[in-house]
Amino acid sequence: MITKITRKTENFVYETLKEAEGGHDWWHIQRVRNLAMNIGAKENADLFVVELGALLHDIADSKFHGGDEEIGPRTAREFLQQQKLESALIGHIEQIVRHISFKGEKHKQAFRSKELDVIQDADRLDALGAIGIARAFNYGGHAGRLIYKPTVKPQKNMNREEYKNNTSPTINHFYEKLLLLKERMNTPTGKSLAEHRHQYMVNFLEEFFGEWDGER
Numbered sequence: 001m002i003t004k005i006t007r008k009t010e011n012f013v014y015e016t017l018k019e020a021e022g023g024h025d026w027w028h029i030q031r032v033r034n035l036a037m038n039i040g041a042k043e044n045a046d047l048f049v050v051e052l053g054a055l056l057h058d059i060a061d062s063k064f065h066g067g068d069e070e071i072g073p074r075t076a077r078e079f080l081q082q083q084k085l086e087s088a089l090i091g092h093i094e095q096i097v098r099h100i101s102f103k104g105e106k107h108k109q110a111f112r113s114k115e116l117d118v119i120q121d122a123d124r125l126d127a128l129g130a131i132g133i134a135r136a137f138n139y140g141g142h143a144g145r146l147i148y149k150p151t152v153k154p155q156k157n158m159n160r161e162e163y164k165n166n167t168s169p170t171i172n173h174f175y176e177k178l179l180l181l182k183e184r185m186n187t188p189t190g191k192s193l194a195e196h197r198h199q200y201m202v203n204f205l206e207e208f209f210g211e212w213d214g215e216r
């Protein structure tokens with residue numbers, strides 16, 4: 001059910017992100033929202049929270065705001081307060097926005113809920129499969145990276161700084177991140193969708209290297 005608040009949130013997010021770069025634009029939000037609603041229904045999550053959380057999850061990415069990790073949760077909270085939602089609900093969605101892009105480093109994720117699990121799965125799934133491949137090469141082109149360079153080997157286990165400064169070819173990103181995501185899904189529904197998208201990327205890479213070597 002689309003409520004008045006959902007509509008207002010949708011408008012707010014659309015207006016804020018309509019000029020954003022291709023990987024995090026309005027259509028990423030729309031895909032994550034649809035996927036999260038689909039997963040959330042199967043996982044019996046609170047779909048009102050899932051929809052608002054998915055809509056607001058990238059409202060202000062720290063990458064584009066000088067590393068300020070609080071700007072996203074703050075923007076979401078301020079918007080929801082104007083809508084006069086219950087404070088527990090606002091607090092929950094604020095926590096979702098704060099913890100959505102947990103990078104799985106040494107420390108444990110400090111907040112979890114079923115709704116966050118669902119939205120996080122949807123966000124990760126949008127980096128996989130056909131869409132994930134399109135986004136990766138779009139990002140690589142935007143950042144001036146090569147498609148592939150055989151002499152530059154993928155580097156796993158980079159720290160946050162190395163990951164940020166890494167300028168390796170886009171194919172390496174599959175080995176450094178995308179192929180690892182299927183092991184990090186939270187919900188059974190998310191895991192099974194990830195399996196399919198993962199296999200699609202594995203097939204893509206096999207085809208890619210076959211063509212690269214002139215074998216097909």
Ligand code: ADP
Nearest residue numbers: 023101123126127132135136137139140170173
């Ligand atoms: P998040 O959604 O966790 O903020 P990112 O901003 O890192 O993810 O990535 C957004 C999109 O750009 C994803 O689809 C991701 O795979 C892609 N991307 C990020 N870094 C790279 C990279 N080094 N090479 C290719 N694609 C990338």
Ligand code: NI
Nearest residue numbers: 032057058123
């Ligand atoms: Ni996202």
